[in-house]
Amino acid sequence: MKYTSIFDVIGHIMVGPSSSHTAGACQIAYVARLLFGKKPKTVKIGLHGSFAETYKGHGTDIAIFAGLLGFTPEDDMIKNAFEIAEKEGLDYSFELVDLGVDYHPNSVSIDMIDGSEKMNVIGASIGGGNIIINEIDGLEAGFGGEPNTLVILNHDKIGALANIANTLQKFKLNIGSMKISRNLKKKIALTWLEADTAIPEDLIDELKKYPEIIWVRIINV
Amino acid sequence: MFESISNLLNESKTTGIPLHELIINDEMEFHNIPKQIIIEKLNKSLGIMKLSLEKALVEDFELPIKEASHQAKRMLSPGIFCGNNLKEAVGWAMAIGEYNSGMGLIVACPTAGSSGTLPAVLFKAKEILDKSDEDILNALVVAAAIGAIIGNNAMLSGSEGGCQAEIGVASAMAAAAITYMAGGTHLQIDNAIALTLKNLLGLVCDPVAGLVISPCIKRNAIGVVNAFLAAEMALSGVTSIIPADEVVDAMMKVGRKMPYELKETGKGGIAATKTGKRIRKSLFSDIL
Known part of the structure; x- marks a missing residue:
């Protein structure tokens, strides 16, 4: 049974328009930041597959910035993420990448840098706002955003x-x-x-x- | 969660326990959480639904597809063919749809693209029937359980089953909720769900440029009308020859047979029209 709770159907509060392309993207970046352990000074974001094709209309880019700034998909501030990133002096670059066929179409590669500290996280948004972190600094991973x-x-x-x-x-x-x-x-x-x-x-x-x-x-x- | 719609309705009928109580009891037992937490979470969802509608009606935002912006408020004028109530409810659903497309905070119910239907129907029915906050909460519980059952026996996403699995389900959830709110019988609730799903059976998911804008926002409008229509028919004694569970099964099979182009890929339906393609090109010309 896929849906065991009534809140699987009416309990997902999120910033639109898309649970996979907006909420999921934000969640990946939020977890990436937790993995880095602090707010990065410089970020390089690479969008792959469907993320690269439709990021503009779904605000995938904005959602990723929001996650890196520490906002969760439930945060109404997401849409202001670009302005907040500018204000906080976050140095960013942004590109469309092809990670290869082995990666989920909704994947993003995030490089986070602070001085000598660096980390790369690759994650995928697998539907309904659910995510999976696939790689950390080239090491295979496989966890989602579950608590604990x-x-x-x-x-x-x-x-x-x-x-x-x-x-x-x-x-x-x-x-x-x-x-x-x-x-x-x-x-x-x-x-x-x-x-x-x-x-x-x-x-x-x-x-x-x-x-x-x-x-x-x-x-x- | 209950295995089927008939399973849920029959249990309520034989035990005499109201539907919402039965569903909350199941939630408490299965997930081992106290009733108070469930009520809090329900109030939270309902609160965000209310807030999204309020904000959608006052905030001004431009959508990535410009032609699709500022449509909802046009429905907030007196009705010509539709009564004022129905017209306003449609306007509300479209407003939440636009708000979602404009990166507003919404409750996916069951999805983000179909998030306008259920709140608009619930809030309007509460107003028409002059019901309490508790009544709307109980109706929401029924809507959610129906959505979960349909999700388990069919699907709840355009990529798996087309728009019938998004707006179709949202509309069925809403119809069940307001039939319950209006004091409908178990059979009437079953009929309302069956009638709603049948009317949208086979509806494809064909977003222009792959974006949750067109036709998604306006599909919420038919979701609302369809829910009120089905509830009205059921409460008037009109019956569905096919029971709700069998319609859900048919929906699942239709969804599986639907070609890939018509399941949220933006490659078929209205997305593949001349205008749909032109919009896609104008939006993504720099990355295609």
């Missing part, structure tokens, strides 16, 4: 996963699902997991005590 998601970049070492699992246990969090992708050359791994209940911020400091942890982000949207 924990994303960790770590050095690919023995015991890294055990330390993560132990820390979650310490915080009495039950892991609902967990996945890992690796870059064998760089010896780093991306770990993402979904917990059954809300993940407290203190968990980040606890995890950072382990030397193999590079960064930790809580996606709670």
